[in-house]
Amino acid sequence: MKTNSIKYNVEGISFGPNYIDNKAKDISSNDISANTGKDVELRDSNYNTLEIGPNWYGANVGYLANICPKLKSGMIQFKLKSAGNGVYMGVFTYNGQPMTDLPPIDVLFIVNGEKIWVTTVNGVATINFGKNFDKNQAGGILSAIAGVQRFQLGITYTENINNNNNGKTPVNGGTGNLGNGGLGGLGIGGNGLGTIGIGTGSSGGSNPSSNQLSEGASSSSGSSSAAQSSTQQAKIINIDDGENLFKIEDSQALGILIIGLLLGSIIVGYMLRRDKKNLILRWKND
Numbered sequence: 001m002k003t004n005s006i007k008y009n010v011e012g013i014s015f016g017p018n019y020i021d022n023k024a025k026d027i028s029s030n031d032i033s034a035n036t037g038k039d040v041e042l043r044d045s046n047y048n049t050l051e052i053g054p055n056w057y058g059a060n061v062g063y064l065a066n067i068c069p070k071l072k073s074g075m076i077q078f079k080l081k082s083a084g085n086g087v088y089m090g091v092f093t094y095n096g097q098p099m100t101d102l103p104p105i106d107v108l109f110i111v112n113g114e115k116i117w118v119t120t121v122n123g124v125a126t127i128n129f130g131k132n133f134d135k136n137q138a139g140g141i142l143s144a145i146a147g148v149q150r151f152q153l154g155i156t157y158t159e160n161i162n163n164n165n166n167g168k169t170p171v172n173g174g175t176g177n178l179g180n181g182g183l184g185g186l187g188i189g190g191n192g193l194g195t196i197g198i199g200t201g202s203s204g205g206s207n208p209s210s211n212q213l214s215e216g217a218s219s220s221s222g223s224s225s226a227a228q229s230s231t232q233q234a235k236i237i238n239i240d241d242g243e244n245l246f247k248i249e250d251s252q253a254l255g256i257l258i259i260g261l262l263l264g265s266i267i268v269g270y271m272l273r274r275d276k277k278n279l280i281l282r283w284k285n286d
Contacts, residue, residue: 001025005103006032012039019045028053029076029101033147035066042070054094056102058147076102078146080153083126086133088153090118090125090144099123110143111155 006012012035013027032039032055039057042050047070054074057065065075076099081089090107092099100122107125109116118125125144129137138157143150 001027002029003101003103004030005105006030006039007034009035009037011035011037011041014038014041015045015047015050017044017046019047021047021050026053028055028074029099030055031103031105032056033058033066038066038068040067040071040073042068045070054099056092056099056105056147059149061149064148078107078144078149078151080142080144080151082134082153082156084134085131086129088127088129088142090120090146090151092120092123092146105146108145110145111137111140 012032040052049070049072051072054076056076056078057067057073059065060075060077062075067073074094076092076094079091079093081091083089088109090109092102092105102120102123105120105125107118107120109118109125109127111129116127118127125146134155134157137155140155142153142155144153145151
């Protein structure tokens, strides 16, 4: 006799004086509860004790189960669990295993005075309060009544806070052991503490490996691109070969200085060439 709902009778199951025990009997996975007399009665039987399989007797503990003391039977247990995101379950188990062959059982959930009935499917009563329930009700209590016993579970909520790298690990760019961006094969920029850059500049330029900075790192733009203008590059460039030789406050100044030197060299070269021609002409005239 399995998967039966034996409820609301005078007596649930009664073993009378004519009962002859059969060791092969299987009385298990039943809901035997809420009867006005004993849920299982052995008073009139000719046996001092009888043993049957595990059933749900309306409670987890023997003193709340309305069964004859001469009965030996496993007691199916009810447990209230949270599945996260506002989903809660009342699970019927025996020896830690779900009792999927139980008949449908009504479970009453109570929160903030609101009462909701849920019927089990395969031994589980599931209720979904919505994804914001845990956050809004954190610190409160969810109650469930199964049979004659009340069960309670504290409502908790843990904020899912991403770190600055959005859970990703920055990838080192450039050569050697430099930081993100670093020298990057002479790519000026640098996120992190490479030899070039101190963590607040934009991502590296000309070196493709310096474009591997993970999202949320210390770059002011949050991404790397060779197409970024020089005004987006690091404002302080330190070149350190063991001694602090010089310091350029602005990368634009570096470009202007180089252009100036190139123009100067062209002008000087032109002037030297012109003076050389003049000297040759004078020598020929003389």
